[in-house]
Every structure is written in structure tokens, then in C-alpha cells.
Amino acid sequence: MDGSSKKEIWIFVQHDDGEISEVSLELLGKGREMADELGYKLAATLIGHDVKDLARPLIEHGADTVYLAQDASLATYRTLPYARTICDLARSMNPEIFLFGATPVGRDLAPRVASSLRCGLTADCTDLRIGDYTSPVKKKRYENLLLQIRPAFGGNIIATIVNPETRPQMATVREGVMVMRKREPGRKGNIVETPARTEASDLAVEIMERRTGSRTINLRKAKVIVSGGVGVGSKENFDLVFQLADALGGTVGASRSAVDSGFIGKEHQVGQTGTTVRPKLYIACGISGAVQHRAGMSESMKIIAINSDPEAPIFGVAHYGIVGNLHEVIPKLIKSYKERTRIQNGK
Amino acid sequence: MDSIVLAKQVPDTKAVTADAMKEDGTVNRAALPAIFNPDDLNALELALRIKDRYGGTVTIMTMGPPRASEILREALYRGADRAILLADKRFAASDTLATSLTLSAAIRKLERFDLVICGRQAIDGDTAQVGPQTAEKLSIPQVTYVDTVIWIEEGRMAVRRALDPGYEIVESSLPALITVMGDSNHPRPPSAKRMMWLKKARSPSEIKREDPQAWETVCSDLAERDLLVEEWNIDSIGLNPDVCGQSGSPTIVKKIESVVLKGGEFRLIPPTETGITSLIEELMKDHTLD
Ligand SMILES: Cc1cc2nc3c(=O)[nH]c(=O)nc-3n(C[C@H](O)[C@H](O)[C@H](O)COP(=O)(O)OP(=O)(O)OC[C@H]3O[C@@H](n4cnc5c(N)ncnc54)[C@H](O)[C@@H]3O)c2cc1C
Ligand SMILES: Nc1ncnc2c1ncn2[C@@H]1O[C@H](COP(=O)(O)O)[C@@H](O)[C@H]1O
Numbered sequence: 001m002d003g004s005s006k007k008e009i010w011i012f013v014q015h016d017d018g019e020i021s022e023v024s025l026e027l028l029g030k031g032r033e034m035a036d037e038l039g040y041k042l043a044a045t046l047i048g049h050d051v052k053d054l055a056r057p058l059i060e061h062g063a064d065t066v067y068l069a070q071d072a073s074l075a076t077y078r079t080l081p082y083a084r085t086i087c088d089l090a091r092s093m094n095p096e097i098f099l100f101g102a103t104p105v106g107r108d109l110a111p112r113v114a115s116s117l118r119c120g121l122t123a124d125c126t127d128l129r130i131g132d133y134t135s136p137v138k139k140k141r142y143e144n145l146l147l148q149i150r151p152a153f154g155g156n157i158i159a160t161i162v163n164p165e166t167r168p169q170m171a172t173v174r175e176g177v178m179v180m181r182k183r184e185p186g187r188k189g190n191i192v193e194t195p196a197r198t199e200a201s202d203l204a205v206e207i208m209e210r211r212t213g214s215r216t217i218n219l220r221k222a223k224v225i226v227s228g229g230v231g232v233g234s235k236e237n238f239d240l241v242f243q244l245a246d247a248l249g250g251t252v253g254a255s256r257s258a259v260d261s262g263f264i265g266k267e268h269q270v271g272q273t274g275t276t277v278r279p280k281l282y283i284a285c286g287i288s289g290a291v292q293h294r295a296g297m298s299e300s301m302k303i304i305a306i307n308s309d310p311e312a313p314i315f316g317v318a319h320y321g322i323v324g325n326l327h328e329v330i331p332k333l334i335k336s337y338k339e340r341t342r343i344q345n346g347k
Numbered sequence: 348m349d350s351i352v353l354a355k356q357v358p359d360t361k362a363v364t365a366d367a368m369k370e371d372g373t374v375n376r377a378a379l380p381a382i383f384n385p386d387d388l389n390a391l392e393l394a395l396r397i398k399d400r401y402g403g404t405v406t407i408m409t410m411g412p413p414r415a416s417e418i419l420r421e422a423l424y425r426g427a428d429r430a431i432l433l434a435d436k437r438f439a440a441s442d443t444l445a446t447s448l449t450l451s452a453a454i455r456k457l458e459r460f461d462l463v464i465c466g467r468q469a470i471d472g473d474t475a476q477v478g479p480q481t482a483e484k485l486s487i488p489q490v491t492y493v494d495t496v497i498w499i500e501e502g503r504m505a506v507r508r509a510l511d512p513g514y515e516i517v518e519s520s521l522p523a524l525i526t527v528m529g530d531s532n533h534p535r536p537p538s539a540k541r542m543m544w545l546k547k548a549r550s551p552s553e554i555k556r557e558d559p560q561a562w563e564t565v566c567s568d569l570a571e572r573d574l575l576v577e578e579w580n581i582d583s584i585g586l587n588p589d590v591c592g593q594s595g596s597p598t599i600v601k602k603i604e605s606v607v608l609k610g611g612e613f614r615l616i617p618p619t620e621t622g623i624t625s626l627i628e629e630l631m632k633d634h635t636l637d
Contacts, residue, residue, distance in 0.1 A: 079489055080488060083483075103511075104509075104510060108479060108489075108491045110476075111474075111478075112479045112483045112489065114444065114476075114480065115444060115447060115480035116483050118444070119444075120597030121443065121598070123472070147601065154473075156605065157604065158603070158605075160600070160601045160603075161598050161601065163597050163598055163599070204488040204519055204520045205518070205523075206517060207516075208505065208518055210510075210514075211514055212512065213512045213513050224636070248636060301635070302630070304616075315613070318613060319614065320615075321614070322617075323615065325618075329618050332620055336623050337636070339624075340627050340628060340631060
């Protein structure tokens with residue numbers, strides 16, 4: 001078999017204002033790993049208007065091929081023209097696997113595409129692997145399927161889902177759960193320009209006005225996150241959480257119950273319905289550690305839990321547990337960190 | 348303005364406790380209360396507000412077991428004009444693709460509609476896929492994450508959709524399908540008057556069928572009083588059973604595990620100054636903290 005007839009893994013590239021979204025780069029990282037394992041090629045689908053400059057960085061992040069489709073009608077994301085362009089491409093190239101970020105765009109587009117291609121689609125995966133599956137009904141063994149792993153039932157169970165018969169095997173994947181590869185300047189790959197064939201009926205939805213602020217806080221990029229829960233007690237008391245985050249150069253996170261209680265804004269929420277994070281250090285203050293919260297933070301490199309209840313489930317995922325009142329523990333943490341840095345700098 | 352609201356009866360996943368989990372790690376659905384999917388109540392409310400403003404009708408449709416008629420009644424109490432249950436054993440174990448195929452085939456049977464309204468997502472799977480897939484099957488445009496309908500006129504609408512962060516105002520031709528955000532409105536409560544009148548409404552499969560003749564009498568009696576919930580199956584929708592239910596579902600659940608705490612290295616740090624200082628020192632030494 002020559003290299004050009006190799007099977008392919010595809011990544012849908014999302015971009016906003018000329019910038020590739022992080023989740024697409026994360027998926028290229030995971031896609032590269034799986035392509036190497038399977039001996040497949042990795043391709044990125046880049047759709048838009050005036051986006052050719054984004055092709056290089058995609059190759060440098062791991063893509064072997066970039067399928068580039070450009071047209072003025074594709075300048076801003078709209079479901080129908082994007083879906084048609086993607087489906088045309090997929091029908092002609094038959095990828096084995098097709099991954100989208102589980103962002104509002106990915107979750108709008110992927111189901112439309114999957115329905116049109118009559119393929120299975122798994123939403124909001126938190127892990128992907130390659131593995132075999134034997135159908136108990138058909139007594140048939142399938143090798144090297146995409147194992148799509150996702151929480152279900154409000155985060156109480158983890159399901160592994162496969163699409164044995166339909167191609168491509170499609171999934172949307174949560175932001176922040178896959179690890180981006182280091183950019184490899186000068187990495188080689190092909191850019192394949194393909195036509196975009198938009199039809200009049202695809203323009204049924206017109207964007208009249210669009211406001212996109214930038215997110216004021218970026219939990220996903222934070223190296224240190226100090227999160228507060230209901231145990232913090234009040235909006236005023238959250239100041240203490242902010243003080244610790246400030247001292248450590250970190251960002252403030254929160255549990256959903258703290259958000260629901262009005263202690264802090266929703267953009268700070270970590271967990272299944274909030275942001276998934278994996279910082280170097282996660283400090284959970286007054287958080288019980290419900291599955292839905294753990295789902296968004298248990299991959300952090302180091303976790304410190306501060307909780308007055310020694311039985312709190314958060315201690316089950318923590319590396320360091322401090323059983324105590326956070327109102328006493330946090331000031332001690334701030335004081336001792338400040339002292340240590342002073343000593344270190346004094347040396 | 349004729350709207351069709353698609354709603355699902357779901358297990359209340361907020362109520363999942365340890366006893367709701369079976370030993371093999373699967374969820375014991377029977378141990379959980381079944382509720383009207385929360386976002387679908389917002390979808391219904393939006394449809395009712397459109398009817399209040401522009402006139403027309405609201406039809407509620409669900410695919411599910413006979414018991415799912417409970418949410419149809421709930422929708423009738425709140426103001427829906429017509430309710431349709433899609434029930435057939437051969438629909439069981441449908442994934443989102445088979446579900447949307449079934450729903451779209453049933454919608455096609457209705458002569459006219461301007462809007463199909465879905466909730467953003469159902470809390471059992473949180474997939475948010477059935478709306479867009481149904482739109483594709485009907486070959487109509489979709490607008491997801493809608494929080495406000497700004498205006499509707501003959502054949503056209505303007506809506507606001509939530510972006511994260513921000514928003515977009517879009518215009519679309521009708522018919523179209525929209526999915527509705529859970530925080531877009533406050534669903535009205537059931538009306539006591541409608542409840543009095545409609546609480547006896549039943550779908551044919553809810554009525555005991557031991558004696559076929561007695562069953563027919565009950566059905567025709569309910570029908571006469573406008574209390575028989577319409578019920579369709581694979582044959583009445585005219586679908587091929589191969590594309591429904593499990594055989595029409597490309598996704599297969601390979602394995603289910605209950606969530607277990609990840610055991611690992613764990614150390615208890617005393618909440619004292621010495622304890623905390625040595626923790627900080629350790630974290631600085633291994634460069635977790637700079
Ligand atoms: C579908 C669904 C999705 C969800 N998504 C999320 C999500 O994305 N993120 C999320 O976080 N939650 C989510 N939840 C909610 C989750 O189940 C929990 O309810 C929530 O995480 C609990 O928040 P908490 O730990 O702050 O509050 P609690 O459970 O009330 O815990 C407070 C803790 O603080 C401790 N405490 C009290 N006082 C002190 C003190 N002075 N010092 C130290 N400790 C103290 C207590 O011992 C207790 O352990 C979701 C729920 C559902 C059903
Ligand atoms: N069985 C069903 N019957 C009717 N509507 C459904 C069904 N399943 C899903 N829906 C609709 O599709 C939306 C999204 O569901 P889901 O893709 O399962 O998250 C729901 O909020 C409902 O509006």
C-alpha cells in the first residue's frame with residue numbers, strides 16, 4: 001500500500017477571529033497519537049474565508065494533510081454551509097475517524113453532519129482509545145475501533161461507546177481533556193485545496209448581529225487554580241479564596257453550588273457542566289467533591305483539599321488533604337508561601 | 348403559527364444516589380423518578396408564548412414507553428392543544444440517529460408546521476444531538492441555543508442565540524427547528540382548570556388490554572370526550588423497522604462503569620503552621636509552585 005491510500009483520522013478545525021481554537025489543537029495532539037498507533041494519516045479540515053494562513057500551524061501541530069475549503073459564504077460559522085462542505089469532503093475521502101470539539105459550534109455542526117452521513121456520533125467524550133470489540137449479537141469481532149469514553153447520567157457513570165459498522169466514527173470531545181503537542185516548526189505536510197459548493201438553500205439562516213466578548217477568565221490556561229465551594233460560606237468570604245489565588249499567581253474556580261448560591265459568577269465553575277481543568281496545582285476549599293465536580297478537575301497534577309469533614313469525597317482524589325476550617329487554613333497558606341518566597345529571593 | 352414541541356421523559360439524574368446504582372455499575376432506572384426533561388419545559392413555554400402572541404397551535408410529541416404519556420398530560424395541563432405519543436417496542440434502545448429519524452417521520456405526517464422546538468439537551472445523555480439531527484432529516488434549517496424569539500412573520504423569524512460568551516441575532520426562513528436554552532424563560536405552572544378536565548386523558552397503550560372489547564369501548568369513550576391521546580407506532584408512521592430502535596442505531600454501548608474515586612498517593616497534612624509550611628516547601632521544591 002502506498003502512503004496516499006492510507007486511512008485517515010480527521011479533525012474539524014474551529015477558528016474564531018483568525019485564531020485556531022485550543023480544542024482543535026488538543027484534538028490534533030490526540031489524533032496524532034492514534035494515527036501513529038494505527039498507521040493512519042492525520043488530516044485537518046479547515047473551512048472559512050481567508051484562512052489559508054492557519055494551515056501551517058495545523059501541520060506544525062501534527063496534521064499530515066490540511067483540507068482547505070474557502071468561500072465568502074463560509075466567513076462566519078453557519079450550520080448549513082459548513083455542514084454541506086464537510087459532508088461533501090467526507091463523502092469523497094471516507095475518513096475512518098472524525099473528531100470535533102464539544103464546543104457550541106462542534107455540538108451544532110457534528111450532529112447535522114452525522115445525520116447526513118448516517119453515522120453514529122458520541123457527544124462530549126472525555127477520553128478516546130483504540131481497541132477491539134466483539135458484538136455479542138452478531139458474534140463478530142471488530143479490530144481497532146475508536147473507543148469513545150464519556151460520562152452519562154449526570155456524571156454518575158462512565159460509558160464506552162463504539163460505532164462498529166458506520167464510517168467515519170464520529171465524536172465530539174470536551175475542551176481541555178486532551179493534551180496539545182508541542183508545535184514543531186518546519187514540520188512537513190500537504191495543503192489540499194477543495195472547492196466549497198454552497199447552495200442557495202444553505203443560506204436560509206442569516207446572521208444579523210454578532211457580539212462575542214472574550215472570556216474574562218481563562219481557567220483552562222491557569223497553572224494554579226484555587227476553587228471555593230459552599231463551605232466558603234458567602235460572597236464576602238470568597239475574598240479569602242481570591243487572596244490565596246492572588247498570592248500564588250493563580251485563577252479562582254468554584255463548585256456549581258457556590259455559583260448557584262450566588263457567591264461567584266458562572267464563568268468560574270469547574271466540573272461537568274463547567275470547565276474541565278488540569279492545572280499543575282488545584283486547591284479545593286470547602287468543596288465536598290461530588291462526581292460532577294471531580295469530573296472537571298481530577299486530572300490536575302497535584303490536588304490539595306481543605307475541608308472540615310474528614311469523610312468528604314474530595315479527599316479521595318486529593319494528593320494532600322488538610323482537615324480543618326478553611327478560614328484558618330487559607331491565611332496560614334498565604335502567610336507561609338509569602339515567607340518562603342521572601343527567604344528564597346533573599347538568598 | 349403552528350409549533351411542534353419535542354419532549355422527552357427522563358430519569359431524574361439529580362436524584363441519583365448510591366442505591367440507584369446496580370452492582371454491575373449500571374443505573375437502576377426503576378429506582379429514579381421520571382420527569383419532564385427540564386429544557387423541554389422551556390421549549391414548551393416558548394411555544395405557548397408564540398401561540399399567545401401570534402395565535403396558532405402547539406402540538407407536543409414524545410417517543411417513549413406508554414408511561415411517557417405522563418409528560419404529554421403535563422403539557423396539556425400547561426396549554427398544549429394536541430399530544431402525540433410514539434410508542435412501539437421496536438423503538439427501544441434508539442440512539443440519537445434512530446430517535447431523530449423516528450421523530451422526523453412522525454413530524455412529516457403532520458400536515459403543517461412552522462416551527463419544531465426542542466430543548467437544548469436531555470439530562471439523561473446530555474447529548475444535544477436529537478434537535479440538529481431531526482432538522483437534517485426534515486431538510487429544514489436549525490438554530491440552536493435560542494434564548495429569545497424576537498419576531499415572527501409569515502414564513503420568517505428573528506431569534507437570539509446564546510454564544511459562549513456573547514450572542515448572535517439571526518433571521519431564518521420557516522419552517523425551521525430551534526433548540527431552547529434552559530434559562531430562557533420561566534415555564535408557566537399547569538392550569539388547575541385544564542388539569543380537572545384533562546387528567547383522565549390516556550393513550551391507548553396505557554389502558555389495560557386484557558379484554559380487547561372492553562379496551563375498545565374505553566378508547567372510543569375517551570375519544571368521544573376528546574381525552575384519547577393520539578398514539579402512533581412504526582406501522583402508522585410508515586417506517587421500516589430496520590432503521591428504528593436498536594437495529595437503526597449505529598452506536599453501541601460497549602461498557603458501563605460507575606465512577607470510582609481514583610486512588611493514589613494521599614497524605615494528610617496537619618492544619619498547623621509547621622504542617623502547612625512543610626507542604627509549601629515541598630511544592631516549591633518540585634516546582635508545582637514557583
Ligand atoms: C447534572 C449535574 C451537573 C453538575 N455539574 C456540576 C459541575 O459542573 N461542577 C460542580 O462543582 N458541581 C456540579 N454539580 C453539582 C454537584 O453535584 C454538587 O452539588 C456540587 O459540586 C457541590 O458543591 P460544594 O462542594 O461546593 O457544596 P457542598 O456539597 O455543600 O459541600 C460543601 C463542603 O464544604 C465543607 N465545609 C463547610 N464549611 C467549611 C469550612 N469552614 N472549612 C472547610 N470546609 C468546610 C463541608 O464539609 C462540605 O464538604 C452538578 C450536578 C448535576 C446533577
Ligand atoms: N425520545 C424523544 N422524544 C421526543 N423528543 C426527544 C426525544 N429525545 C430527545 N428529544 C428532543 O431532543 C432534545 C435533545 O435531546 P438529546 O439529544 O437526547 O440531548 C430534547 O431536549 C428533546 O427536545
